[in-house]
Structures are given as structure tokens and as C-alpha cells.
Amino acid sequence: MRATNAAGLRRVAVTGVGAVTPLGVDAPSTWAGMMAGRNAIGPLTTFDCTTFPVRIAGLVPGSFDPDTAVPAAADRRWMSRPGLFGLAAVGEALRSADLDPSAEDPYPAAERGVAMGASVGRPDLKHVLKISELRSRTGQPDAFVPPAPSATLTGNQNLALNAMVRLVGATGPMVGIHTACAGSGHALGEAFRLIQEGDAAMMVAGGYDSLTTWADILGFGLLGAMTVRYNDNPAKASRPFDADRSGFVIGEGAVAFVLEDLETALRRGAPILAELLGYGSTMNAWRITDSPPDGSGAIEAMESALGESGLGTGNIDFIAAHGTSTPGNDVSETRAIKKVFGDDAYRLVVSSPKSMTGHLTAAAAALNLLAAVGALRDSVVPPTLNLDTPDRALDLDYVPHRARAMPVRAAMINALAFGGSNTCLVVGTPEELP
Template sequence: MKRVAVTGVGAVTPLGNTAADTWRGLAEGRSGVGRLETFDATTFPVRIAGQVKEFDPASAGPAAQRRHLSRAALFALAAAREALADAGPGWEETGPYDRGAVIAGTVGRPELQELVDMSHQLSSSGFRDLYRQAPGDVLLRNQNVGVTAVARAGDCRGPVISVSTACAGAAHAIGEAYRRVQEGECALMLAGGFDALTTWMDVLGFSLLGAITDRWNDEPERASRPFDAGRSGFVLGEGAVIAVLEEWESAVARGARIHGEIVGYGSTLNAYRITDSPPDGGGAIAAMRDALRESGLGPGGIDYISAHGTSTPGNDASETAAIKEVFGPHARELCVSSPKSMTGHLTSAAAGVNLIASLGALREGLVPPTINLDHPDPKLDLDYVPNTAVRRPVRASMVNAFAFGGTNACFVIRSAAAAGAGRAGAGSTPDRAAGGTAGEAAPAEGRAA
């Protein structure tokens, strides 16, 4: 089995239009949540979101490459271009059919206002005026167009896969891309997610579900408050994060800067409820155990969990229960924090922000905080890094992502320094002493129900 390095990262998020700016916002504990500006939400019960600011579409490439891309897909293309630049010179030497992409995004659909306008046109003049719509508009709603645009940015002609698993999408994309490199199918993969559910239809739909908070319209920066006793729902966000995953030996041979090494991945389904997380942690336990087991690190080898942490009462309690079950006594030694407290929920791109948080923690020994954690929930008693970043060495991090529908995805990434010292080359098995306690293996228990 091949080793898998992360050699490039790009991002467009509510905290900044680059990965570096996004990390800086996370480290500073800065909120990117504000008033909704994509439509007039004056009469809506929810009027806030984590929105991308001052984005220049030209950063996504020439106009000819952008003309059929949605707002979210433009974010993705800009992030992909940044990630490839960050990967440094020489990645192009990999043959194009040995490069691929796995990208997550929400399946496109017409805006509610667009449907209303079309209805008016039909009632007033029949189909005649509908034919005046731009033919290319259908491409703006096609998820695959954005995915293939990202793939074309890297001239990826190998496997190109579009993932639509909602809030777990980017984690699934990164995990599945990791598998392609690990198993030798490709030497380089682009992986991540993009989304922009800051629309009339989406805000209305999530409001009707009662999933997003409507209590902080006058103080948007305080609205997303994972693990806080006063949490009342998540905050919608938008953006994109794309990473370059590369076969370790190739990356080393070309002198690439390696941000970290992905060493484990797990994916499961709760088979519980469509919108609710199982109180006992459910399938998240199995996904976390699978990722930990594959990493070869014991519970003590993980220092930080970049949590899903949505700010909904059920999710935060379920994730806490799962962490306690998987990590046992070590759960209380972990730092656990939620980037969504600062960005809102980027849905299909959310785990990409968690990746940035993990890579920054590994690189700088600085764990980003969970902001707005002002009144700890007495039932949630782990170290959620309240409000201020914490300095501590981080050798390995776990990224969690749990979605509507009950899908779960987790992956483990460890620092380049630990990876270089702890693994002996392609095809080797993990050195279990490298990430923490010597000889400490992951739990032997089977999957939880």
C-alpha cells in the first residue's frame, strides 16, 4: 500500500479567500458569520450566514473557463488553482491519466425565485419566452460541471468522481481520493468540496426543519456556538476547500513541501433517522474506530479532533458520546474544537475547513478554538478549547464529518515530521510508536451497532 501525502491546499471561505487567510481566522478565533447578502432575507426568520466576502471571480481563471460555473463552483476552481500552486513545481510530471479528482458538492437545482419567474412566464405567454433563457444556464446547476472544471485545472484524466453526501461530502471525497492513491490507482488526486446553500430555497428549507438557529439575527457572530448550553441550531455557510493528495515517494522525490500524511479513513451509515444523530454516537463510533485502526495509532496517538460540531443540540451530544466511547480515558486528554463556530456550516465543503484546522495545528502546535462557548453544557465535559486557541504539540489529528441521512466519514492525518520519522517507505506498515505510546494499538472491538 502506498503512503499518501497532502502537498497542497486551497480555500475560499467566510474567513478568507485563501487557505492561509482561513487558517489565520481560525487561529484568531474570528467569526465569519454576518448578515445574508445573497438575497433579501428581511422577512425570513433567519437572516444570517457565513458568506464569502470580496471574492474575485477572476481568481478562478479566464472568463472562458468560468462562464458555465455556479457561484459555488467558482469557489472550487479558485481553491483548486491555489492548491495546485501550493503543491509546488513538478506535480505536472505525473502523467495526466495518473491524476484524478474526487470532489463533493450539492446537486444543483433551480432557485425558487427562478421557478416563480418561469411560472409567470408560462402563465402570461406560454413557452415562447422560456426559450429566451440562456441555454447554458442549465450547466450552472449541474454539479458535475464544477467537478470537471476542478479536474481540468489539474489536467486530471484518470478517475473523476462527484460525491454528494451533504455534510460529510468533503471527508468522503478526501477519504476516497486517499484510497485511490493508497492502492496505486493514481499518483495524485484533487480532493475536497464546494457548496453555497445561502439561497432562498435552502434557508427556507432548513428554517422549516428547525435545523438552523433563528435567535441571533442581531448578533450573527455569536450565532454558531457548538457544545455551548445555549446552542440552538447551526448557521449556514458557503465556500470551497480543495487539497492535493499525492503518493509519498513521488512527493519526496520532487522535493514537495508535505503538509501532513493521511494514515486512516473510515465511513459508515447510522441507519437511524434522516436528520437526527443517534444519542449513543451510533455509526460515528465505527467510522472513528476504523480510521484509528487503519492509522496504526492508538487512542493516545491522537492529540486533536477537528470536530463536526454543528451547534445543534443532538449532534454535539452524539459526537461527544462517540469520542468518549472510542477514546476511553484518553478522551479527556484530547483537544476537541469546531471550526463551524467561526465559519458556519459549509455543508459539502465543511470537512475541508476541518482539514485546514488540523494541518495548522500539526504545523504550528496551535489548536484553534470553539468560539461562543460561553456557558458549557454540563452534559458535554470534554476540552472543547473554549474561545481562545491553545498551544500544544499536535502529532496527529482526526477529522470528523457526520451528515443528514446518517452518513459518517472520518480520517486521520499526522504531521510530516512524525510521518517522516515513523514510516519506512511505500508498502510499509505503520510504526505504531511514531504517533504516541510505543506499541499502542487501536481498540480491537468490532463495530458498534
């Protein structure tokens, strides 16, 4: 008999993880950095930002070597910066799950798939400027500067996803999701659904992003979403839930997971890291850059994921929060947690990995899942750094400064994106294994 949940759907195991983040170039070093409470935010070096109001970021360490981390067959020479991170994370996740992408068993190619959250492709503004200058100089309104063929390839948002599909050896579902900071949350949730409903048996899911170009920093700066107070003290810049928070810090990286039909994973002797139990997705569409002050949208996503999991509010021990370090988001998320959990909100712990890495945007939810899986396995909850000054509106236990040893049976993962896209996942230690 197939292992199913109470609703008759297949159970889904997390069996592998890979990561390239500001804390490390693989999953073990990323998790070790979280447990140590290491701050990975420093000077922004991806372009000359001397005249910009924001000059800090959470960047992937220079020790990341795409020539060794990414197979040459994966169109490496044309790959974008975030695409290289994503491919490296996918390869590590497959190895972590003890899967050989070239093998047909236990998963035929048609039963394998890939779901990834990433930023949407966009034009090169410098190229647009060249066209504008040419038209102004010549007076010809249709004058055009053709882009280099290589630029067309590197700017293709599907190039990395296609390479990941080939790396996984999949001919099953391929899902690319571009819902900003909730992208990897949606990708993981949709992969979960595909396995639950029998449309796939194994999915590689997560997210990859690197919004660290001059256009990205300029855009976020004009929106007033990023902090400009800590250019001379980067380690203090990302401070979720602190009274002196003033905006988020941009980060970059990729995190990928192998999700499998639990029964097949057990049969092949796969390492079972956790079980995905619930998924919620909502849209509040309140403002493009802000969450609703009352927490709506997030409340419904959390209630949906918790309801599907079959767990009660007293069963969740840890929430890996979206926790951006923006004034509005942290209040909205805290109010949502209180509304959903009631008195149990003061029993559980809440922390934000963004305090250490900055905001990995489309990869942020996947990084939070890494924190949750690590907490389940090692009974350690990573801290929220820089929580120095309490905010009277934020009175939950945010695990300030240092990681905390404690048993974690189940965890919740939040992602609350620009534009109002919200996702929530619930993950737990697998019980009652068939």
C-alpha cells in the same frame, strides 16, 4: 522499494492546500483567522432576506475576485458561485504543492485525478413558479417556459468539476460526491483509497458549496435546523457544545488539497504537510436531520479510521469535530468520542471551526482537515468560540474562546451529515520517511 504502510498499501502525503472561506480568500488567511479566533459570521446578503426568520450567514469576503482567482479558460462566465470558490481553491492547492498542471512529470495525466464533494444540482424554484403561473393563467397543463441556456450551464453540477479536472490536467479518476455535510470527507477518503491502491498517484480532493440562496435558507428553516435567535448578534450565533446552542449557521466556501503517493512526493521535493493515515465511512440512517443520540454511526467511522491508522487512542491529540451547534449533534458526537476513546477522551482536545465560519456543508470536512494540518504544522489548536455556558452533558475539553499552543502529533477529522452519512479521517506528522 515503494513506501507502503503495514498493510502493504501506498502511503499518502498531503502536499498542498487551497481555500476560499468566510475567514479569508486563501488558505493562509483562513488558518490565520482560525488561530486568531476570528468570527466571520455576519448579515446574509446573497438575497433580500428581510422577511426570513434567518438573516445571518458565514459568507466569503467581498474581496474575493473570481476574475483574478479563476482562470478565464475554466468557463468562468458560466460558473456557479460555489464552483468559482472551488476552482480558486484547486488552483491555490496546486501552487502550494509546487505542481505545474501543464507538466507531464512527475505525474502523467492518467495518474492524476480529482475528487470533490459538492451539493447536488437542483431546479431553480423561481423558474418552476413561472411555469406554474403560466399554466394557471392559460389553462394549458403542458405550457412551458424554456430556461435560458446560461441557466442550464450554471445549474449543471458537473460544470465546476469538469473545469477542475482540466485545471489539474487529469485524465485519471474523476469523482463527484454528493453526501451533504460529509461530501468532502468522502471525497478525501476516496482519493486516499485511489492512491493507496495504485489507481492514481496524485489526487486533488476537497469540497465546495454555497447553500445561501432563498430556497436553501427556506428549506433549512422549515426543518428547524438553523438558529433564529441571533439575527441581531451574528457573532454569537454559532456556539457548538454550548448549553445555549439552538441550531447551525450556514456558511459557504471551498477547501482543496493535493494528495500524493508519498514516495514520489519525496522524490520530487514536495512540501510534506501531513500524512493521511486512516479513513472510515459509515451510514446510520437514523433520521434525516439528526444523529443517533448514542453516537452510533460516528462511533464505527471513528473506530474504522483509527484502526486503519495503526494508532491507539492515546496517540490522537486533537479532534476537529463536526460540531454543528445543533442540540442533538453535539451530544451525539461527544458520546461517540467518549465511547471510542474511553479515558483518553479527557486527555485530548476537541474544537469546531464552525464556531467561526458557520457550516460549509459539503466543504465542512475539508475545512476541518485544514484546521488539523495547521495544528500539526504550527502546534496550535484553533478554538471553539461562544462556549460561554457549560452543558453538563458535554464535558470534554473543547478549547473555548482562544487558540491553544500545544504539540499535535496526530488528529482526527469528523463529518456527520444529514441523512446519516458519516466520515472520519486520521492525519499525522509523517514518520519513518523512506
